[in-house]
Amino acid sequence: MQTTFRPLTRAQQARRQRVIDAAMDLGLEGGYEAVQMRDVAARAGVAMGTVYRYFTSKDHLLAATLVRWVELLDARLAQQPARGNSPDQRVLDVLDRALRAMGRQPKLVAAVFTSLSSPDPGAVECQQQVTVLMEGIVTRAIGEPQPPDLGDRARMIGHVWYSALVGWINGWSTLARVYGELEVAVGLLLPRELSS
Amino acid sequence: MQTTFRPLTRAQQARRQRVIDAAMDLGLEGGYEAVQMRDVAARAGVAMGTVYRYFTSKDHLLAATLVRWVELLDARLAQQPARGNSPDQRVLDVLDRALRAMGRQPKLVAAVFTSLSSPDPGAVECQQQVTVLMEGIVTRAIGEPQPPDLGDRARMIGHVWYSALVGWINGWSTLARVYGELEVAVGLLLPRELSS
DNA sequence: GGAGCGAGTGGAACACGTTCTAGAGGTTAT
């Protein structure tokens, strides 16, 4: 139980990061089941107790891994702005790039997304962070001209993104199908008329 | 391993249903963690092996419980048709009734929805059944006049419904907020102009 | 420079989902 909220020392930051990296490594090859807490601890060079000091559960750890993953994605996307000369095109461009990135590491993405929907309080915090990041990505891609109810539309696209992705992760949909759903959503939520 | 697909005997149907009922009872009071397989088996009066003959996992069992729950909801909704004289009003009426029903058994609903997003193959089958049921409910509520891309719009509402609900289940949103998101979705996806 | 304290370690212990084993009925086909 951490009573006083001292900021993490440099060494602690590093330890925490090592744990996340270890989880990423393991998840990359074997997915959710391959991320075993004993292995994570061993690979990160810390004791199990330490892992549980930083993360309340396996799901929290994996959800935190997703946050890191999306942050990296966000940075990459921000570097190269969305292509397209209307909001709908730009949004689809960005989402397409995001899905491609996921397709390159399907096991890891499946693992961390599965954890993202866990009711664990630690994981819930990460859910919110991911939501915020995604809304930012979509909002940035919409750019100008801003449609009315910008926030609402971005949030709805976020909902479709999440829900459709769950279908892929659980294996009864494909990335192409997810992209199709997003096309439909963008088509209905960001109609061309708005950009004229 | 069931090699030949003989239809279930009456006694087997009953056993299977007893197991689901037991899971419902336990989940009603204590949520996900209170549904322990040993307890389920004991309460249903069957051996653990039997539970696992009918359901591949705890998540499958709970997901099947949700299917049953939604079927009952569907039947109740079908009895009393949606109120409202435009598609958007009728859809919101139906969704509102569904959310109220959920609000009456929050722990159970949280438990079964958590399981719904499990990658377990048995659970995945249930996901699809629930998806189909929900799309049917929404499509029926839309009624006449049918907007263009009826299926797409209904499916998108389903996405928002699921994604927003996850927020409630995990405790960082409220039912009112979920309803708000659905209002926004319906507002954007079923604009009044379509009904005129 | 000693006392206190919180973080970290190593590993045992625990809980619960899941699987396995051995055997008892019951049903079907010959």
Next chain:
DNA sequence: ATAACCTCTAGAACGTGTTCCACTCGCTCC
């Protein structure tokens, strides 16, 4: 009627997430 086959039972056994314990180390505050 009997052999073959399934289902079901009771409960042991297993695996992995999580917790607990006893201890060490390093820092901070007098």
